[in-house]
Amino acid sequence: MTIILGKYKTTAVSTAKGKTMKARLPSYFSFSQANDLVRIGRQNDGGYLVSMSDIEKSDLLIGLGICDDWSFENDFIKHKDVEVIAYDASVNFRFWLKRVLVETIKNPFSLHGVKKVISYRKFFQGKRRHIKKFVGLSTLNESHCTFLEVLNEAGNKNVFLKIDVEGSECRFLSDILNNEDRVTGMVIELHDCDIHLDEIEEFIRKCGLSLVHIHANNYAPIRLDDNLPLVLELTFSKHAELSNSCTLPHKLDMPNNKNSPEYELLISDNI
Template sequence: MNSLSKSFRTVCNAPKELNPQMSDLVRLGRNADGGYLLPRPVLAEIDGCLSFGLGAEWSFEQALLELKKENISPKNIVFFDASISVFGILKSLIYMGRRSIYEIRSRRPKSERKFTLEDLKRSLIALVTYLPTFRIRKNRFIHIRKFVVHKVTRGNEISFIDALSYRSDPMRTIVKIDIEGGEWDLLRGKEDVDLLADVPVLIMEIHDTRREQFMQIVELLKAHFWIAHLHGNTSDRCTESGMPLYLEMTFVNKRFAPESGIRTKLPINGLDFPVRPGEAPYEFVFSNG
């Protein structure tokens, strides 16, 4: 499939190395892009979140705080992203508006437009809520305006190791990575993966599952984690083998035991949702064969 938008269901016969273990999953965040699934029992052991990548959406972290408000301080939810500010969101919103007006005037079909009304709405909400969430409130999230990289070469960067030091309790802090392909710079091999060995839950969006490093990094992560959930990002095409080009994955530390057996099919009704409402989901079929 070569189209850039996905409007029909694709069944992915995923390799057994990606088999998700059974667990009682719960969704945190919006029922669209930005929400993620993780095992309910593990939440009792969580009191913080380190998020590499902010964008215009932080519903996962907000849901975590609301669910665990008696156990989590907002200062234990830390974001790293040098690209986001009030000015940056406003600039993005202006660009999206101009692009949308141009596409409407040129009568481009809705399915081919770069941005949807939902995208514009989300950015507008982000603009309105960014200041109170990250700057004004006494109990506010921490936003460090730096990109997380393997090796620092610029002033707006912080090393992977130094970013991880912002966890108040490494064994109780979720790490979430969604940095538009930057994960390949962070996780180059075993040494980098081992830095995450104490993380209770690792949530990561993999960009370009065609890369040879994809399965190599997954195997290294599985030395410390088991896979709890997969979700194909429907905002882009699938690969020649039928796998989503972008894959959201939830890894859970092996110190938390999964339930018996593997999950044979995804998505899960009522828990999994497409990136944008109305898009058809990727369907996964798993087996031990």
């Protein structure tokens, strides 16, 4: 059986519940775990581990990429009621119309699609804004903007970043580094790690924030020749107290795909 999710195609692995698959990362991914990690966002895909200290020091949450899931943003403001600016041009009237129609066709008596629209309208109001733009490119198309434009919109505030822009993140890694003094903490999903491994290494080595947690997204496959996971979720912190040891997966981690085994990460020189 195969699973197709976005551009990834991989073979489903039949294992007992709770089993893991081993994946490997180069030694420059070595990190010290934050002592105060909390899970923010829903179970499985959409939830991330971040430092509570960074949440408390933040004045603004910028979410790059939301689709139909703002559980991270919703959980964040339960801990600290900050301003929220979310960016995603794919979420518009046509998106919600299609969502409602699909849900209705699947189950004419279901109100799930309608409830989701109501939840969206209820959440994004007042100091919680949704800007219908993709982040990462400067183009003639008004539905795109650069990361620097995002920061200009934010103003001079202590910013927490949640970045899940399906591959565009590598277009502005250098801009994050150049403006990291404004960032309290960050969780970033890195796609196509096999192609961008050199850029990711440079980002980790140069980043002034501490790498405090790593999780591999098990919706994406593991490269066969060296066991490299192709999608990673990295958490960086400015304010966390760090531990001398870490365990992966962390007790708060969950597989993104609940129907496939979690990836057990090993950090080694032999890759």
